[in-house]
Amino acid sequence: MLRRQVDRPKLNETDRTILALLSSTTDRTRRAATFLIVRPEPVLRWHRRVVARHWTQPPTPNTGRPPIDPELRSLTIRLANENANWGYRRIHGELARLGHKLAASTA
Template sequence: MPAARIFLQLIADFVVYLGLLIRPRKAIAAENLFLRRQLALYQERKVGPRRIDRATRITLALLSRLFNWRDALIVVQPKTLIRWHRVGFRLLWHWKSKPGRPPIPAELRRLIREMSRDNLLWGEQRIANELLVKLGIS
């Protein structure tokens, strides 16, 4: 499923959720949407559920934070939902924990070496300032 489609489905689910929040009980609204997504799988396939798409997984994992989801599970097993939480957290942690600085492009490295050779009295701070002022590179 393309990322844009997943994103649109998440936005659609979020808009539905916002509409449900007008009601006084947020937990009931979240549970209602949770149950609707599960039941939609049955209606789409007219058979027992198969693999759930990413947008549905993300929606169910997010909504499960808002109410006692163990009582509402029909299609998805509790250990499956917990696994989705773990996978999502692992992806988030991997994304946030990327080591080091992003690499400097080869063309920029070549330009820095050239500036250093042409201006022997310039140190790293002066070269960095020149790049910032003249080229807008920080």
């Protein structure tokens, strides 16, 4: 009687993902308890969707070093060309004195 009065639980995408991942990592007895809430077919479908999303997700776009400002790059090259006996530490110091923030290895 209670089952007829209570609607089915409303599951959002996060709930489905969690149920799909839990059902793939648990044993059969606990999986049976999961299937009291939902049928096995949707859980398997959700799991396939999670796996497909994992393998088809595009890579993160912001990888690697941030680019150096072209103006700062040309200034560094100009300082190095005009002062051939300066090392990278001296060039870094001069750029820092001028107000530019960069690592010594960048110069």
